[in-house]
Amino acid sequence: MARTTVLLLAGAAMLATAGCAKKRPEVLPPGPGQTQPQDTGPAPDNSYGQIRPGSPEDFRRSVTSDTIHFALDQYDVDPEARAILDTQAQWLSKFPNVRITIEGHCDERGTREYNLGLGDRRANAAKNYLAARGVSPTRITTISYGKERPVALGSDEASWAQNRRAVTIVLN
Amino acid sequence: MKTFVALTIALAAAAVPAWAQDVPDAPLQPQAAQTGQQSGLHADVTDTSGNDMVIAIPAMPTPEAATTAAGATDALGRQIADIVSADLRNTGLFKTLAPGQTPGVAMSEVSVPNYVSWSGMNAQALIQGYVRANGNGTLTVGCYLYDVALQSELVRQGFVVTPAEWRRAAHKCADVVYARLTGEGPYFDSRVVYVAETGPKNARRKQLAIMDQDGANHRFLTNGQSIVLTPRFAPNQQSIVYMSFQNERPAIYVYDLGSGRQRLLVSNASLNFAPRFSPDGRWVLFSMAVSGNTDVYRVSSAGGSPQRLTTSPGIDTGGSYSPDGSQIVFESDRGGSQQIYVMSADGSNQRRISFGGGRYATPVWSPRGDLIAFTKMGGGAFRIGVMSPSGGDEHLLTDSWGDEGPSWSPNGRVLLFFRSAQGSGRPDLWSIDLTGQATRKIPTPLDGSDPSWGPLRP
Numbered sequence: 001m002a003r004t005t006v007l008l009l010a011g012a013a014m015l016a017t018a019g020c021a022k023k024r025p026e027v028l029p030p031g032p033g034q035t036q037p038q039d040t041g042p043a044p045d046n047s048y049g050q051i052r053p054g055s056p057e058d059f060r061r062s063v064t065s066d067t068i069h070f071a072l073d074q075y076d077v078d079p080e081a082r083a084i085l086d087t088q089a090q091w092l093s094k095f096p097n098v099r100i101t102i103e104g105h106c107d108e109r110g111t112r113e114y115n116l117g118l119g120d121r122r123a124n125a126a127k128n129y130l131a132a133r134g135v136s137p138t139r140i141t142t143i144s145y146g147k148e149r150p151v152a153l154g155s156d157e158a159s160w161a162q163n164r165r166a167v168t169i170v171l172n
Numbered sequence: 173m174k175t176f177v178a179l180t181i182a183l184a185a186a187a188v189p190a191w192a193q194d195v196p197d198a199p200l201q202p203q204a205a206q207t208g209q210q211s212g213l214h215a216d217v218t219d220t221s222g223n224d225m226v227i228a229i230p231a232m233p234t235p236e237a238a239t240t241a242a243g244a245t246d247a248l249g250r251q252i253a254d255i256v257s258a259d260l261r262n263t264g265l266f267k268t269l270a271p272g273q274t275p276g277v278a279m280s281e282v283s284v285p286n287y288v289s290w291s292g293m294n295a296q297a298l299i300q301g302y303v304r305a306n307g308n309g310t311l312t313v314g315c316y317l318y319d320v321a322l323q324s325e326l327v328r329q330g331f332v333v334t335p336a337e338w339r340r341a342a343h344k345c346a347d348v349v350y351a352r353l354t355g356e357g358p359y360f361d362s363r364v365v366y367v368a369e370t371g372p373k374n375a376r377r378k379q380l381a382i383m384d385q386d387g388a389n390h391r392f393l394t395n396g397q398s399i400v401l402t403p404r405f406a407p408n409q410q411s412i413v414y415m416s417f418q419n420e421r422p423a424i425y426v427y428d429l430g431s432g433r434q435r436l437l438v439s440n441a442s443l444n445f446a447p448r449f450s451p452d453g454r455w456v457l458f459s460m461a462v463s464g465n466t467d468v469y470r471v472s473s474a475g476g477s478p479q480r481l482t483t484s485p486g487i488d489t490g491g492s493y494s495p496d497g498s499q500i501v502f503e504s505d506r507g508g509s510q511q512i513y514v515m516s517a518d519g520s521n522q523r524r525i526s527f528g529g530g531r532y533a534t535p536v537w538s539p540r541g542d543l544i545a546f547t548k549m550g551g552g553a554f555r556i557g558v559m560s561p562s563g564g565d566e567h568l569l570t571d572s573w574g575d576e577g578p579s580w581s582p583n584g585r586v587l588l589f590f591r592s593a594q595g596s597g598r599p600d601l602w603s604i605d606l607t608g609q610a611t612r613k614i615p616t617p618l619d620g621s622d623p624s625w626g627p628l629r630p
Contacts, residue, residue: 075464108574108592108597109549110533110549111490111510111533111534111547111549111554111576111577112401112402112534112576112577112621112622113402113445113446113459113489113490113533113534114487114489114490114503114505114510114533116401116422116443116445116446116459116461116466116489117443117445117459117461117466117487117489118487120443120461120464120466121461121464121465121466121487123464124463124464125464128464141441142443143420143422143443144422144443144461145399145417148376148378148399148401149374149375150373150374150597151374153372153373153374153597154595155573155594155595155597
């Protein structure tokens with residue numbers, strides 16, 4: 001099932017970038033984890049099988065998670081989320097030229113417009129925490145997808161908990 | 173019969189100037205006034221207890237069978253009668269005897285109905301008409317409403333249309349009949365923009381689409397490469413304001429229906445969303461999120477610098493003007509949960525109006541000014557409801573897992589909204605009458621969300 005999802009999303013990403021074929025698909029929603037296409041471009045020069053330090057792959061391998069979660073209707077960064085963001089801040093401090101974008105997402109049990117605002121709050125909560133941990137805010141952009149891009153597909157508490165999230169994406 | 177001929181000749185003559193301009197949205201030409209004001213026939217829009225008025229709508233004959241760009245005039249006569257029948261039946265106020273259930277009518281009968289025969293079919297009202305191809309390529313559709321019991325004519329109008337807009341003549345005919353029988357404003361000759369959806373739940377492909385109020389003349393406006401949300405009609409119906417994630421930059425665009433071009437209206441480093449035109453079309457209300465704080469702004473519909481209208485630290489969004497433009501209804505969670513607030517158009521005098529328990533969202537002011545429609549969340553349900561602008565008389569119309577985003581019909585009697593299915597999340601468009609009756613799914617080629625019902629066409 002996970003494989004099917006990846007394929008579908010890769011297909012969707014290709015569709016979405018059909019008008020600008022050179023655009024890298026990894027900046028498209030939904031966030032990483034199950035969604036990162038495996039073919040994110042040519043392999044690094046002469047380093048097949050290795051991960052380039054400072055790359056999105058390096059980030060995802062180095063941090064506890066690229067995703068933090070939020071309670072229902074909340075946007076405060078809880079202790080578990082702080083621990084995750086700490087590992088992100090640590091990695092970002094090693095690569096001061098790397099820029100990131102943070103996506104804010106919501107579950108489906110809110111209205112469309114409000115959820116765009118709530119997703120923005122969540123992305124900014126993560127941004128503010130990283131900034132407090134020494135990551136320059138000028139390196140961080142935010143975007144809210146509201147309830148438009150869930151990762152869990154059910155209409156149940158467990159799915160909604162997964163979908164209330166902020167995802168850090170390394171740009172390159 | 174002599175009167176009839178004179179009328180139709182006058183119609184053909186009057187039609188010529190309007191079509192010489194070849195304007196797509198040129199006004200239809202209503203001809204002749206309503207007649208016979210005395211009638212006991214009345215459909216009460218607030219009474220859906222089942223005393224439906226029976227209206228017979230036989231196929232409309234043609235004085236001379238002719239082939240047009242829209243098809244043969246005799247075939248059109250039947251199709252138009254079917255559309256009039258469907259419009260009226262969908263209100264939930266009428267039982268219609270459609271062309272398939274009625275005998276045919278000769279051209280000579282159109283203005284001289286066989287009342288005895290219709291009375292024998294228990295018809296209380298009768299709609300007759302005709303379709304004629306004019307020498308200049310246009311069509312004239314005559315539309316007559318009769319009170320069968322009183323044997324009197326209530327409405328006599330003619331509409332001149334291009335073949336491409338033949339369905340509009342049917343909607344105009346249904347509109348004059350509806351207005352005459354209910355005393356309410358017309359609404360059938362109108363269009364809807366919405367978001368057509370397809371694809372898996374975690375990667376929905378969303379396109380702007382436009383269609384007639386009854387689902388006909390459906391057309392996609394965008395290709396689905398970017399997420400698009402919340403399209404809203406301009407009052408002059410020439411354009412649509414909406415939000416798009418084009419280039420991963422959430423921004424507000426205006427789509428021009430005439431040219432098919434889109435222009436950026438608001439774009440900056442912040443998240444901009446929830447746009448809606450003012451009733452005079454000069455302004456667009458929208459929401460801007462800056463550093464996690466969302467407020468309501470307005471910007472000239474020509475573009476320029478936005479003006480901030482709210483300053484609370486909460487999420488303020490979903491602004492909608494009162495029909496006179498003097499007030500704005502919006503939602504805010506400044507008090508802890510989403511509630512509905514009203515303010516003056518300049519942002520002053522902000523006050524909460526929803527106090528019914530639960531969360532309230534997506535308020536929209538009725539074009540009549542008397543009600544505000546909203547989404548209410550609570551108890552595991554998303555429901556559509558209405559309340560007065562002062563917050564009283566709350567009335568919930570639907571009860572569902574996922575109803576959201578009401579939009580008013582041009583006459584303020586009907587609401588469109590979208591209903592999402594639990595699990596799949598797939599949405600469909602629905603309509604409901606203000607009485608909470610006549611709930612109806614609107615047919616769309618794909619799934620549908622975020623409907624915006626446009627004004628009555630001129």
